[in-house]
Amino acid sequence: MGGSDATVAPATSAPAVAGRLRITEIFHSIQGEADAIGWPTVFVRLTGCPLRCVWCDTEYAFHGGEWRAIEDILAEVAGHGARHVCVTGGEPLAQKRCLVLLRRLCDAGYEVSLETSGALDVAAVDPRVRKVVDLKAPGSGEEKRNLWSNLDHLLPHDQVKIVIAGRGDYEWARQVVAEHGLDRRCTVLFSPVHGAVEPRALAEWILEDRLPVRFQLQLHKLLWNDAQGR
Numbered sequence: 382m383g384g385s386d387a388t389v390a391p392a393t394s395a396p397a398v399a400g401r402l403r404i405t406e407i408f409h410s411i412q413g414e415a416d417a418i419g420w421p422t423v424f425v426r427l428t429g430c431p432l433r434c435v436w437c438d439t440e441y442a443f444h445g446g447e448w449r450a451i452e453d454i455l456a457e458v459a460g461h462g463a464r465h466v467c468v469t470g471g472e473p474l475a476q477k478r479c480l481v482l483l484r485r486l487c488d489a490g491y492e493v494s495l496e497t498s499g500a501l502d503v504a505a506v507d508p509r510v511r512k513v514v515d516l517k518a519p520g521s522g523e524e525k526r527n528l529w530s531n532l533d534h535l536l537p538h539d540q541v542k543i544v545i546a547g548r549g550d551y552e553w554a555r556q557v558v559a560e561h562g563l564d565r566r567c568t569v570l571f572s573p574v575h576g577a578v579e580p581r582a583l584a585e586w587i588l589e590d591r592l593p594v595r596f597q598l599q600l601h602k603l604l605w606n607d608a609q610g611r
């Protein structure tokens with residue numbers, strides 16, 4: 382879910398042409414995180430990511446994919462009959478036409494969310510979109526990619542998500558929330574890395590420190606053990 386020169390690798394089957402995006406998958410599932418948790422949602426997963434977080438759970442979206450026309454994507458989304466649409470990756474903003482897709486989805490009346498790494502500029506994202514912007518803690522291996530100017534483009538309906546892989550990440554996140562007044566800008570989500578930190582430990586740290594953040598577990602991992610397309 383970084384720099385414009387670090388976009389997706391060249392397509393193997395078709396050239397990039399106006400109005401097309403490289404797509405890994407489109408599927409209908411339950412939203413497993415953030416504000417829209419629990420809603421039946423159509424996920425549009427764009428191919429490619431310039432980051433390599435050590436705990437990434439969507440490595441299958443780094444390569445491959447299929448070039449699809451935006452009209453075609455919109456038609457498939459409509460076929461699922463859901464109100465909520467989540468554009469994710471990979472890093473969806475690595476493909477510039479993602480901005481067009483987001484706008485078209487909003488125009489069509491969907492509740493649209495965007496999951497992004499926080500490494501690419503979100504300034505041009507349609508303000509109707511609920512952005513879920515990661516801040517990469519040191520345990521991700523990608524802390525240097527955080528584009529701090531993104532914090533200036535957060536709207537009250539957006540969310541900042543920090544994935545926590547241990548106590549060190551937690552202390553980093555606590556410091557970042559305080560330093561940037563993140564909780565006064567939008568909802569802040571702390572999420573444990575599956576298998577790396579006990580969810581209960583993270584919950585207790587948040588309570589002990591009276592942090593104004595929202596703890597979350599990824600619902601789709603509980604429901605489907607993170608199967609692709611779910």
Ligand code: SF4
Nearest residue numbers: 382430434437471498
């Ligand atoms: S930004 Fe998202 S998709 Fe990219 S490596 Fe990190 S977790 Fe994976």
